[in-house]
Amino acid sequence: MKLTTSFHALVLSGGLVYASSLAVYQDKTFYNFTPKDHFIGFTKNVEAKCEGRSIPLLVTTSCPSDERLCQLLDRWEQTEQELETVKANAQVLEKLISLPQPTTFDADTWIESAKRLGVEQARLSTLHKSLSEEAEIIEQEFQKQSGSKHALQTSQVCGKEIELTIPRGYISFSTHYEADMKDKNKATITQYLSVTNRSGIDIQADTAMFFYRSSQQYLHPIHFRPWIVSKYEPRPEPKMAMAKRKSMDMMAEREMMAPPVAMSAPIASYEDAREYKIKGLSLPSTAETLDVKVISWDTELACGIRAYPYQNTDAFHVCTFEPKYQIDSNNWKVKSSGELVNENGVGEYREGKYDLYTKIEEDIKIERQRIVNKERETGIFGGTVRKKDGFTLTLINKSDKAKDVTLIERIPTSTTEEITSKLLNINSEKKVNYTMLKDGQIEMRLTLAPHEHKKIDVLFEISHNKDMKVEY
Numbered sequence: 001m002k003l004t005t006s007f008h009a010l011v012l013s014g015g016l017v018y019a020s021s022l023a024v025y026q027d028k029t030f031y032n033f034t035p036k037d038h039f040i041g042f043t044k045n046v047e048a049k050c051e052g053r054s055i056p057l058l059v060t061t062s063c064p065s066d067e068r069l070c071q072l073l074d075r076w077e078q079t080e081q082e083l084e085t086v087k088a089n090a091q092v093l094e095k096l097i098s099l100p101q102p103t104t105f106d107a108d109t110w111i112e113s114a115k116r117l118g119v120e121q122a123r124l125s126t127l128h129k130s131l132s133e134e135a136e137i138i139e140q141e142f143q144k145q146s147g148s149k150h151a152l153q154t155s156q157v158c159g160k161e162i163e164l165t166i167p168r169g170y171i172s173f174s175t176h177y178e179a180d181m182k183d184k185n186k187a188t189i190t191q192y193l194s195v196t197n198r199s200g201i202d203i204q205a206d207t208a209m210f211f212y213r214s215s216q217q218y219l220h221p222i223h224f225r226p227w228i229v230s231k232y233e234p235r236p237e238p239k240m241a242m243a244k245r246k247s248m249d250m251m252a253e254r255e256m257m258a259p260p261v262a263m264s265a266p267i268a269s270y271e272d273a274r275e276y277k278i279k280g281l282s283l284p285s286t287a288e289t290l291d292v293k294v295i296s297w298d299t300e301l302a303c304g305i306r307a308y309p310y311q312n313t314d315a316f317h318v319c320t321f322e323p324k325y326q327i328d329s330n331n332w333k334v335k336s337s338g339e340l341v342n343e344n345g346v347g348e349y350r351e352g353k354y355d356l357y358t359k360i361e362e363d364i365k366i367e368r369q370r371i372v373n374k375e376r377e378t379g380i381f382g383g384t385v386r387k388k389d390g391f392t393l394t395l396i397n398k399s400d401k402a403k404d405v406t407l408i409e410r411i412p413t414s415t416t417e418e419i420t421s422k423l424l425n426i427n428s429e430k431k432v433n434y435t436m437l438k439d440g441q442i443e444m445r446l447t448l449a450p451h452e453h454k455k456i457d458v459l460f461e462i463s464h465n466k467d468m469k470v471e472y
Helices: 068-097 107-145 239-257
Strands: 002-004 021-024 028-033 039-041 047-050 053-055 057-060 062-064 151-154 162-167 171-183 186-197 203-211 267-272 275-283 290-300 302-308 312-321 331-336 339-350 353-360 364-370 377-381 384-397 403-410 419-427 433-436 441-448 453-465
Touching: 021 171, 028 203, 062 068, 062 151, 068 107, 171 339, 171 353, 186 203, 186 275, 186 312, 267 290, 275 290, 302 364, 312 364, 331 353, 384 403, 384 441, 419 441, 441 453
Parallel strands: 002 062, 021 203, 171 331, 302 403
Antiparallel strands: 021 028, 028 162, 039 151, 047 053, 047 162, 057 151, 171 186, 186 290, 203 275, 267 275, 302 312, 312 353, 331 339, 339 353, 364 384, 377 384, 384 453, 403 441, 419 453, 433 441
16 A cells, blocks of 8 residues: 555635534444545445535545554555565575585585575574564454455545445444442442444544434334224235245344444433433544443442242342433443442343342352152042142252342243142241242242251142143
């Protein structure tokens, strides 16, 4: 790449300087800026407009010497040139060695020549390996930051603001949260915006907006249609229509899921749910993630240990709170008075509140086993089969501290009157406090003493017609 140190100066009409702006959506990015020269960046599939009029972008062999990626590309090309020189020198040396031997033989001269040839071969081999590794490292570094090895420039002067439309994935962002628990009942919640630029265009924006939505939202006018009741006639849906609907659902799901240099810390603000602003954004195309603090607030917590043995025999620490602002991402970093607890916490909205799963409780071991066959009882009363079944929970507190645990368990539940299911009893050496909720859910609240070993039997009964087979 030829580096150029001077460009045709662009004269700004009326002497005005336009503010630069960046708008990042889930499907594309818009970058508005006033160009200082023709150079755009090392990118492809980018569209450019000047005052609303499309202007072509051309591949160029020239590149401003003060551009960061131009300097990196120049290093790459210089390293490859040095590598080719070493290859050529090695080939010439091989030819010299293979030349016809002289008829007279001088042992001392031959020994000295062999030493010098060996030293030179070793030097060239070492240098070749070193330059190859350096070229590979630079190549990987460049390709990580850019979508193309070829520079783009505008084909004509635009004295005003240029708008670039950058494809999806070149500039991406996501949000994540941090919970710093000061004590069991209070935490500071901080939201961060993570931005990554691998477009090959170094961004400098006075204002940058980030939207968790598409720039193109397809809408159709809706008109009232009467709701008709008529005699039911089965109409199987054509396979083609089902496949088309499934494809559209998958596209919509992907659209919803589409998200991941020294500089001064930018200022971010929470504009609305799933909408953020950063002022004074310097975002070079380094593919490095820039984390920007968005907003922070204190909240009251209700924390405890919870387990769902029917699904997972791990016990979790869970903290529940009411978010002051909408939670846009369920990825969390959890701290306790500044010290890291878990970098991979996870959360979810649940029943109007937010549950944050902070860490696994390592001191509690849980096992769940079905009651063995010989302990099951099945009887026929009239035309009804009543089958008793159940499972055993074994809990061990390995800690020297007491642990309060909430167990969420279940028994089968029926959606038809032909099958009934009911809880018979919950047995343990000590009484277990439990609540029977809807859909077969059982909530047990326990206190495990230090090093306590607790066994709980849960028994239920399934009833159905003797001619019916059931499964659960």
